[in-house]
Amino acid sequence: MPRTKGDHEARRRDVSEAVWRVLAAHGFGGLTMRAVAAELGATTGLLTHYFRTKRDLVAYALDLLERRTAARPRRTAGPGVSAVRAALLDILPLTDEATDSNRVWVSSWDTALADPELGADHARKYARSRDKLRDLIAEAQRLGELSPGDPARIAAGAQAFVLGLVVQALLDAPAFPPHRQVELLDDHLAALVPTPGG
């Protein structure tokens, strides 16, 4: 029976799923042609139709991570400090899906630090994410909901805080259950809010 375009698309989705499951379980350190083939129940020979080299597989995995992150559902929130809070909550590993995704992001840092090209690409991604946060913070300041101060600097601080909280929560889930993560985030935000009469 001849293969149809539908078969091809379905197989591509299966390959993506298999790559994702390997990443979520073993990180980039465990991402090999053999592991993806095993997850897919296929031969490594078949995999070479999709990825000629290990580097192709890593590049595909990083792209998949970015697409999955871009496509994830996001909280909606009004403008001001609620929008800043929603954007930061969207990053935290508060659900199983967000935990998998963050586990892959943390793993990608090692990969990025080992490769100048990937490192530069990661630096650009995080800079874009800080810029978005800066704009939300500037808007909250205009509304009088956040204290004045350089919004880029406040964004860099908030991004650092949230990335570090991701690391802690992944390494020690029992000590950082979702409600604890939210509590710590709210502490960070509370410090940015004008004190009454201050």
Add this chain to the structure above:
Amino acid sequence: MPRTKGDHEARRRDVSEAVWRVLAAHGFGGLTMRAVAAELGATTGLLTHYFRTKRDLVAYALDLLERRTAARPRRTAGPGVSAVRAALLDILPLTDEATDSNRVWVSSWDTALADPELGADHARKYARSRDKLRDLIAEAQRLGELSPGDPARIAAGAQAFVLGLVVQALLDAPAFPPHRQVELLDDHLAALVPTPGG
């Protein structure tokens, strides 16, 4: 000429140095018997006298990371908020040596997340580090230099902030030079200090 105990110790130090240089350049993802042997200018055969398996090599590298971290020079500071600030500054990649060490720590997270035993060990290490920070914070509160509040919670927030700042600074060194890192840390600490008349 017979090998002396001194030769053996010197060779062990050479092996440690070679493992460290491979880790600092390539992370745990690039830590192989072959890479260490090449760095040492030796055969992989020689390496198997030191590490029987790849897992032995990884365990050795994690132990080396911990010993190097414990042995690094630390800032001295009086009690109170100065001691909290010094402990947090000690973590940041403000020197080449601290940058190498942090690069290896970030890489170790992927390794730890892929292995439940190593993961539990990492969780204990970070919990101990939070406990030390909590005690310094409690002392600063007793001196009236930090606002009241659960010191364990403030310590968890400060640790998250510093770990995330490490990640940012490693991925984008030009955007996070040492003076910028210190500025952001001081913003975080300023939010914990009682406001005059507050």
